Amino acid sequence: MWIFGRNGASGFSATSTAEELTEGIHASGLTAIVTGATSGIGSETARVLALRGVHVIMAVRNTEKATQVKETILEDIPNAKVDIMELDLSSMASVRDFAAKYQSSGLPLHVLINNAGVLSPQFKLSNEKIELHFATNHLGHFLLTNLLLETMKTTSYEQNTEGRIINVSSEGHRFAYTGPLSDYMNNESSYSSIYAYGLSKLANILHANELARLLKEEGVNITANSLHPGFINTELFRGHNIFSIICNRILRYFIKDLSQGAATTCYLALNPQVKGVTGEFFVDSNLAKPSSRAKDQELAKELWEFSMGLTSSK
Ligand SMILES: NC(=O)c1ccc[n+]([C@@H]2O[C@H](COP(=O)([O-])OP(=O)(O)OC[C@H]3O[C@@H](n4cnc5c(N)ncnc54)[C@H](OP(=O)(O)O)[C@@H]3O)[C@@H](O)[C@H]2O)c1
Numbered sequence: 275m276w277i278f279g280r281n282g283a284s285g286f287s288a289t290s291t292a293e294e295l296t297e298g299i300h301a302s303g304l305t306a307i308v309t310g311a312t313s314g315i316g317s318e319t320a321r322v323l324a325l326r327g328v329h330v331i332m333a334v335r336n337t338e339k340a341t342q343v344k345e346t347i348l349e350d351i352p353n354a355k356v357d358i359m360e361l362d363l364s365s366m367a368s369v370r371d372f373a374a375k376y377q378s379s380g381l382p383l384h385v386l387i388n389n390a391g392v393l394s395p396q397f398k399l400s401n402e403k404i405e406l407h408f409a410t411n412h413l414g415h416f417l418l419t420n421l422l423l424e425t426m427k428t429t430s431y432e433q434n435t436e437g438r439i440i441n442v443s444s445e446g447h448r449f450a451y452t453g454p455l456s457d458y459m460n461n462e463s464s465y466s467s468i469y470a471y472g473l474s475k476l477a478n479i480l481h482a483n484e485l486a487r488l489l490k491e492e493g494v495n496i497t498a499n500s501l502h503p504g505f506i507n508t509e510l511f512r513g514h515n516i517f518s519i520i521c522n523r524i525l526r527y528f529i530k531d532l533s534q535g536a537a538t539t540c541y542l543a544l545n546p547q548v549k550g551v552t553g554e555f556f557v558d559s560n561l562a563k564p565s566s567r568a569k570d571q572e573l574a575k576e577l578w579e580f581s582m583g584l585t586s587s588k
Pocket residue numbers: 309310311312313314315316333334335336339361362363364365389390391392410442443444445446502503504505506507508509510511
């Protein structure tokens with residue numbers, strides 16, 4: 275249970291729920307992709323968006339698990355529009371396949387929620403032999419966003435609506451590896467799950483910031499923002515005994531439940547308060563300050579080039 279609940283400038287706080295943040299919003303004309311919608315924050319995000327009428331595409335690697343989540347949503351909201359599409363973010367081939375199928379479906383795309391994430395105690399490599407946190411949490415989403423951008427631009431232009439891209443980052447971005455990006459890549463000897471996860475979450479913020487800058491420069495009506503959802507005891511910490519102990523024993527008074535954990539994402543996806551707001555970082559549905567590295571424009575450009583290099587060659 276979260277014990278602090280002071281409202282910020284938006285009028286919302288850490289205790290606000292995703293349903294409260296989207297109260298009264300009718301979004302039946304919108305289509306949103308939510309990555310990692312099989313559990314935790316992603317499943318609650320999918321449910322609340324569906325409750326507001328959004329056509330939700332659950333982009334997931336485990337379609338069986340997704341079917342169960344979809345059935346639960348439909349029990350709660352019988353007229354919900356929810357579809358499942360397979361996507362493994364740790365495989366660039368899977369990301370390309372997903373994007374191609376999405377494009378050929380002819381569906382519009384108003385909101386892209388880059389939510390999926392891993393926190394792996396062990397050093398692991400992705401399909402393309404890239405460190406798993408960087409590959410899944412950042413690179414997969416970076417490629418996915420680039421491949422879906424034309425569809426988002428077309429939707430925004432043809433329907434005269436604002437597109438929104440939301441990267442679910444973390445306060446953990448403050449613990450990222452330091453030093454040149456290429457130095458830590460695939461270096462098992464210096465591996466730390468906290469630093470590797472932190473770097474991928476720093477990349478989520480830098481990605482949103484640079485994307486926001488480029489979209490603004492291009493004059494496109496699409497915003498890109500990032501957020502920290504709060505601390506929520508989800509499957510993210512599976513296999514991490516130490517984290518589970520910290521969550522359950524020490525942080526228990528600061529932990530949000532799922533309805534609060536999905537709040538900032540749903541706020542950025544649907545709330546009219548953030549219309550036109552781009553390149554910002556949010557915590558508890560309010561503007562927040564990320565680390566100085568996360569605000570570094572040169573680092574954002576460097577990450578963009580580095581990511582383009584890694585995704586174009588695979
Ligand atoms: N929980 C927290 O306290 C907290 C704090 C800060 C930030 N976050 C961020 O919040 C986001 C959601 O995390 P959560 O806490 O809700 O964790 P979660 O319950 O473990 O959900 C993570 C989701 O990501 C999916 N996923 C993992 N690897 C994938 C891959 N290769 N391809 C496609 N999907 C993949 C998982 O799918 P499977 O079901 O198939 O495993 C699951 O649906 C993450 O980005 C995380 O970094 C969480």
